[in-house]
Amino acid sequence: MTEPVRLSKRMSELGLCSRREADEWIERGWVRVDGKIVSELGSKILPNQRITIERQAAAQQSRRVTVILNKPMGFVSGQAEDGYKPAVTLVSGDTRWKEDKTPIQFHPSHLRSLVPAGRLDIDSVGLLVLTQDGRIAKQLIGEDTSIEKEYLVRVQYTKPGKLPDSDLKLLNHGLSLDGKKLLPAKVRWQNDDQLNFILREGKKRQIRRMCEAVGLKVLGLKRVRIGRVKLGELPVGQWRYLSSDEQF
Template sequence: MEEIRLQKYMAEAGVASRRKCEELIKEGYVSVNGRTVTDMGVKVSDSDVLEVKGRRMCRDKNKIYIMLHKPPGYITTVRDQFSRPSVIDLIDDKGHRVFPVGRLDYDTSGLLLLTNDGQLAHELTHPSHETEKVYVAEVKGVPAEREMNLIRRGIRIEEYITAPAKIKIVEEQKIGNFINAVVEIKIHEGKNRQIRKMCEAIGHPVIKLKRISVGMLRLGELPEGKWRYLSDEEVKSLRYKQNLARQAAKE
């Protein structure tokens, strides 16, 4: 029977992304055959008894891919210490365990992918694969070209400098005596609250933020709070992009 690394097995069982599974292992929440495991090198198979926080986990052979239009006011983790509503609460397919791929801030809306395919989730969120994400943000004031160039070149926010991003003004809106802008921003990183911090750094704080695409997936007309399964073609498009990334890494 095939053996694979524990964190990969957990991701395929729909526990969480592989990175989050590694955190759970390090923190001592995972046991194999009744023994707590904290070693990343442990390998397991379907014949082993895997428990996470005392709950038995098994791999789901049926892979599920869901697109959700996340509303503001929902967290993108499975559980929350403050009992805030989770995006999982919006998914009524209770026959399978799924987890969010990446994250969207509590106050941010837009496209969120959920799956039980740990391998694909790992590849989509890994920085080396540079999956493009597109956001539309309403910001305070209207950014000047020199300010947007800071984002295009890469801007320091806190302890790091962002990778070069794309930004353009889509619309200007007059609000009383003030004018705000709607901007489109394209990034391929996934730092915590990155878009908000970038806009804050150039002096134009975000008022409202929405993600409209991830890779080749487009949110389209999916209503806020609703979800749908990805089509076979959409899943193939995700896999095609990641296959290209894997091939480029080998060359």
């Protein structure tokens, strides 16, 4: 017989919401298992049992926003660190991109629980996703995510001559970090001093460390795409809402 699992874990696995949201909905009596309301935190169910959520939960979820920000240098993705401001402080009515076509009216409540779905280092720029929606966070940074992230990386070779083709192949597949083999990447020259990286994982300072391993120094790093969502013409330091017809 299949082992019972926590209801909140199962809801997250099914992509209904994040675990935190699941716990909140369970406490409010918004979750049914095989038609019966389950309101006790930590309740366990069998994987084949049917989970439904009340309309209030769906309505609350539909009001959650996701923001696409063009992060400048000098801002951290998450919590404030060493005197540096978090990227969320850039989100205000004044910094919203004038070309944003979404009909959503900015409201200060959109800043509540608006968290980064993935990191972008303090010295890196470009596309950063901030979301109130646990489903999107799980999609982008969950353990089994396979969504591509694309970067433009300006580099300088620290050895004589040019980077050998064999080392470019290593960047594509064959390097390890922290004793663990990296997933295959797509790395190619964009122009004489700029590489295009497409990754399906995001270890801490991964691109910088990969480059270092083959004698390349990173001079600039910009994320330009996550899945199907592109940075496009969004100006530095400005943001827009993810529209209802956009999907990562």
